[in-house]
Ligand SMILES: Nc1ncnc2c1ncn2[C@@H]1O[C@H](COP(=O)(O)OP(=O)(O)O)[C@@H](O)[C@H]1O
């Protein structure tokens with residue numbers, strides 16, 4: 001058996017999947033959300049082969065004051081709704097860790113020293129690393145006898161050249177505080193670039209592509225010969241594209257102005273740019289489905305938010321085309337990229353002169369599979385490729401600890 005439990009702990013959520021890696025099969029998946037915020041919500045789905053309620057989804061309101069409680073809810077869900085963890089014991093637990101700094105290039109077995117390092121790196125990802133660590137602690141208590149492996153969002157971007165990751169500020173200050181661009185969503189960019197190459201039936205080493213991971217968090221990545229050469233998130237997951245609640249790129253002088261004129265301190269600015277900006281700040285909607293519906297109902301703020309969102313993505317497509325020199329494929333992935341024909345069409349509008357031509361009917365088709373949405377004449381292939389960060393984490397975990 002090659003069963004791996006994958007844990008993705010966010011600041012207020014715990015997502016998990018039990019995966020049979022050799023079969024690339026998800027046996028169960030679920031999430032516990034609103035951790036530490038009053039009554040939480042749990043969802044568990046048993047996909048495995050030996051349950052009467054096969055394929056059914058269990059939803060419940062639960063008390064989850066912290067990640068340890070969320071873990072207990074997850075274990076109860078497995079016990080009550082299957083598959084049984086006794087019958088399908090994970091041989092390892094793989095954890096998504098967002099910030100690995102310049103220290104972690106590879107999936108890493110979690111030792112006490114690795115935990116100290118992840119904790120130290122919290123300064124460079126205050127929203128993500130503390131939650132990742134809480135998830136690791138809870139999981140280690142629940143599964144003390146199996147190896148736990150950290151798979152870092154930053155690892156795939158370690159191949160970026162210094163010209164791409166260096167900020168033009170005082171170099172000694174930057175070195176002292178480890179200020180540079182790290183990039184995130186690397187596990188997804190890696191998985192999707194390989195899946196796109198497989199779809200095109202070409203070795204990834206021969207391809208140059210731009211992957212657009214558009215979810216709640218969003219980032220673009222320029223990938224040459226299978227390696228990340230540039231990505232839009234920076235020292236933290238705040239830089240780059242417009243996101244659900246994050247501003248993405250902004251003139252840093254705006255922060256100084258707000259501090260001086262609006263009395264915002266560091267915490268206030270953090271909240272503003274990470275949690276109250278993006279499409280939420282522009283329109284009142286953080287969810288892309290709601291934003292598109294509001295625009296369709298004639299809401300002007302929603303229309304502008306969508307235009308700003310697409311304009312920013314298009315700017316990155318142009319910039320990365322210049323960095324790559326040639327673009328064989330543009331690949332959309334994650335919640336928005338996989339599901340929103342409106343956003344895909346807006347984003348690539350007007351690029352026909354560069355050999356990027358969407359096929360309107362293909363773009364509207366719904367499917368959970370990798371597919372081409374450009375015309376046959378388009379010199380750059382435009383693809384939709386579903387991401388699967390959990391499967392990639394499970395594969396990397398198994399590769400490290402062996403079967
Ligand atoms: N059918 C859809 N049309 C447009 N947007 C969608 C659709 N389904 C999901 N999304 C959007 O995907 C986003 C969530 O993406 P996801 O990759 O799941 O994010 P995360 O992993 O960061 O939580 C939300 O903004 C949601 O509105």
Ligand SMILES: CC(=O)OP(=O)(O)O
Pocket residue numbers: 098153184185215216217218237
């Ligand atoms: C790194 C990051 O932004 O992750 P997410 O999209 O899950 O928030």
Ligand SMILES: [Mg+2]
Pocket residue numbers: 215216217334
């Ligand atoms: Mg995500």
